[in-house]
Amino acid sequence: MRAIHTLALAVSLVCAASSAQARDWATIKQSGTIIAASEGAYPPFNYFHGAKLTGYEIDVMEAVAKKLGLQVEWRALAFDALIASIRQDRFDVAIASHGITEERQKSVDFTNPHYCSGGQIVAKAGGPLKASELTGKLLGVQLATTYADAARKVSGAKEVKTYPKDTDALQALLGGRVDAWITDRFVAKSALAKNASDGLKAGDMVFVERDAMILRKGNQELREQLNKGLAEIKADGTLKAISEKYFQEDISCS
Ligand code: ARG
Numbered sequence: 315m316r317a318i319h320t321l322a323l324a325v326s327l328v329c330a331a332s333s334a335q336a337r338d339w340a341t342i343k344q345s346g347t348i349i350a351a352s353e354g355a356y357p358p359f360n361y362f363h364g365a366k367l368t369g370y371e372i373d374v375m376e377a378v379a380k381k382l383g384l385q386v387e388w389r390a391l392a393f394d395a396l397i398a399s400i401r402q403d404r405f406d407v408a409i410a411s412h413g414i415t416e417e418r419q420k421s422v423d424f425t426n427p428h429y430c431s432g433g434q435i436v437a438k439a440g441g442p443l444k445a446s447e448l449t450g451k452l453l454g455v456q457l458a459t460t461y462a463d464a465a466r467k468v469s470g471a472k473e474v475k476t477y478p479k480d481t482d483a484l485q486a487l488l489g490g491r492v493d494a495w496i497t498d499r500f501v502a503k504s505a506l507a508k509n510a511s512d513g514l515k516a517g518d519m520v521f522v523e524r525d526a527m528i529l530r531k532g533n534q535e536l537r538e539q540l541n542k543g544l545a546e547i548k549a550d551g552t553l554k555a556i557s558e559k560y561f562q563e564d565i566s567c568s
Pocket of ligand 1: 353355356360411414458
């Protein structure tokens with residue numbers, strides 16, 4: 315009898331835990347506010363300007379929310395915590411340059427992409443700029459990214475060093491602790507412009523990807539609404555204008 319009670323309690327606890335639901339569209343709409351997360355350490359996509367979260371993706375989310383008649387309440391989390399936190403319903407959506415991958419699709423849903431890009435090799439003058447030159451080299455990448463996956467696939471690399479933030483990987487390159495950095499091509503473009511005197515060079519593209527917002531798996535109506543907002547800011551030129559503000563070019567997927 316005691317055992318049965320214990321079992322029943324265990325079952326109800328499991329049910330309670332798994333019935334914690336992401337806020338659905340109706341709940342979000344009614345509250346008037348969408349809770350969005352980003353990282354804040356990935357310029358110019360998402361970064362802090364003083365205490366204020368800013369960047370291309372922050373503007374994109376704000377513009378999408380405006381179309382949907384919502385305010386945005388922001389959360390900042392480490393990049394490698396975002397996917398797990400979505401699954402714990404700590405926010406409604408994250409916009410932090412997640413490349414759409416099959417692996418990630420097992421645990422989260424993606425909206426349509428807000429931009430198209432890919433991974434690129436960056437090194438100092440004289441360093442490895444071609445994929446074929448990475449043999450025997452030390453590579454620096456951000457943890458839990460598609461760049462880390464790409465770096466691990468380089469055959470014969472001496473070591474792949476992972477850093478909590480992409481900007482740490484850049485610092486490792488500048489400080490000579492790694493020979494090459496693999497990052498997003500538009501992050502690379504901006505880093506090269508900002509560190510012009512350090513003689514950084516952008517090399518081969520190692521893969522292409524489409525980057526999108528992530529949300530709780532099965533939160534279907536929210537996904538449709540976010541896609542609708544995104545389509546609207548694309549159609550009226552807002553997305554292009556935000557892109558040109560940060561990148562001086564249109565990085566949206568054609
Ligand atoms: N696009 C890469 C990926 O999908 C890197 C994203 C890094 N984002 C960030 N906020 N640091 O993994």
